[in-house]
Amino acid sequence: MDPGGAAVRAFAIAGVLAAAGCASAPKTTYQWGSYQDSLYRMYVETEDFEPAAEAHRLGIEIEQARAMQRRVPPGVHAHLGYLCAAAGDPAGAATHFAAEKAAFPESAKFVDGMMERMSK
Amino acid sequence: MRSLLRLAAVPLVAASCANQPPAPYDYGPYLAHMPRSILVLPPLNESPEVEAPYSCLATVTAPLAERGYYVFPVAVVDEMLKANGCPTPGEMHQVPLDKIRDVFGADAVLYLTVKQWGTSYRVFDSVTTVAIEGRLVDVSTGLQLWSSSAMAIRSSSQGQRDVFGMLAAAIVNQVVSSATDPAHDLAPAMSATFVGDPNHGMLVGPLDAGFAEDQRKRRETVTPAAAK
Numbered sequence: 001m002d003p004g005g006a007a008v009r010a011f012a013i014a015g016v017l018a019a020a021g022c023a024s025a026p027k028t029t030y031q032w033g034s035y036q037d038s039l040y041r042m043y044v045e046t047e048d049f050e051p052a053a054e055a056h057r058l059g060i061e062i063e064q065a066r067a068m069q070r071r072v073p074p075g076v077h078a079h080l081g082y083l084c085a086a087a088g089d090p091a092g093a094a095t096h097f098a099a100e101k102a103a104f105p106e107s108a109k110f111v112d113g114m115m116e117r118m119s120k
Numbered sequence: 121m122r123s124l125l126r127l128a129a130v131p132l133v134a135a136s137c138a139n140q141p142p143a144p145y146d147y148g149p150y151l152a153h154m155p156r157s158i159l160v161l162p163p164l165n166e167s168p169e170v171e172a173p174y175s176c177l178a179t180v181t182a183p184l185a186e187r188g189y190y191v192f193p194v195a196v197v198d199e200m201l202k203a204n205g206c207p208t209p210g211e212m213h214q215v216p217l218d219k220i221r222d223v224f225g226a227d228a229v230l231y232l233t234v235k236q237w238g239t240s241y242r243v244f245d246s247v248t249t250v251a252i253e254g255r256l257v258d259v260s261t262g263l264q265l266w267s268s269s270a271m272a273i274r275s276s277s278q279g280q281r282d283v284f285g286m287l288a289a290a291i292v293n294q295v296v297s298s299a300t301d302p303a304h305d306l307a308p309a310m311s312a313t314f315v316g317d318p319n320h321g322m323l324v325g326p327l328d329a330g331f332a333e334d335q336r337k338r339r340e341t342v343t344p345a346a347a348k
Contacts, residue, residue, distance in 0.1 A: 029186055029328070036178050039195050040304065043174035074185050074327075075193035082196045106157040106190035109225025114196075
């Protein structure tokens with residue numbers, strides 16, 4: 001249909017391949033840790049799921065990401081805040097909800113709503 | 121004159137046969153309502169596997185976030201909806217968009233459906249298939265911005281030759297599979313394809329460093345066609 005477009009696409013693909021060949025920096029924007037595994041355990045392997053233990057693990061991973069100067073993925077602080085609340089730690093929950101909002105202003109409305117409901 | 125016509129006709133035929141790219145995806149509505157934040161609801165389930173929706177849900181956050189979007193914490197969203205009168209994905213998918221805007225402040229909602237999920241065991245091997253489809257909907261207008269589907273298949277017998285070896289592999293694979301959930305192992309690759317497919321994947325989101333460049337390219341290729 002558009003040979004020019006095809007040529008551009010071919011160059012783009014070649015460029016991507018070349019870039020991938022010499023890239024040594026981390027490939028991902030965020031340090032994922034076990035967040036997605038934690039979600040899976042929460043729903044599918046429920047017998048292994050314990051909020052306090054999950055909160056502890058995610059807390060350590062966030063510290064590790066910070067030490068490596070990697071970014072914590074969207075949702076992880078809020079997820080940890082929720083786990084803290086479920087484990088009976090409202091102070092921890094408030095800290096992590098605030099961290100989610102600070103890192104991702106897109107979460108402001110959601111986080112503010114949760115904080116408000118928690119304080120009731 | 122006739123020979124000229126014939127000459128002109130040949131390249132057209134050649135061009136239409138040589139490369140048959142899929143019809144270019146129309147990103148017009150998506151570009152016009154570019155979301156920053158995406159609310160992913162637990163998927164509907166058309167497979168017989170009970171755990172499929174949440175097994176799937178656990179694999180979509182990473183590819184979406186890496187594409188450049190804020191992704192709401194899927195489990196917290198799920199718990200919140202359950203606590204507010206929506207016990208199942210079916211009911212969650214019925215929540216009005218203005219409610220979603222008021223509670224979550226999301227720009228777009230991703231509605232997913234699990235089409236296939238699981239492993240079928242045959243005599244000499246097993247085949248695992250995971251497949252989803254989904255659509256991205258703009259919260260403020262209700263417009264569908266994008267839709268797509270993805271599938272991943274893995275056979276346990278790839279490379280197996282002799283019958284006895286295949287039989288032994290089938291037994292071993294069944295034991296291993298029951299312990300590790302092969303559909304869930306396959307799901308991340310499927311989710312990554314769903315989001316990042318080069319022909320009809322999602323646009324690069326505003327949180328990614330490549331956002332401006334992707335928008336410029338997409339507008340160059342999309343707008344002339346969309347303007348007609």
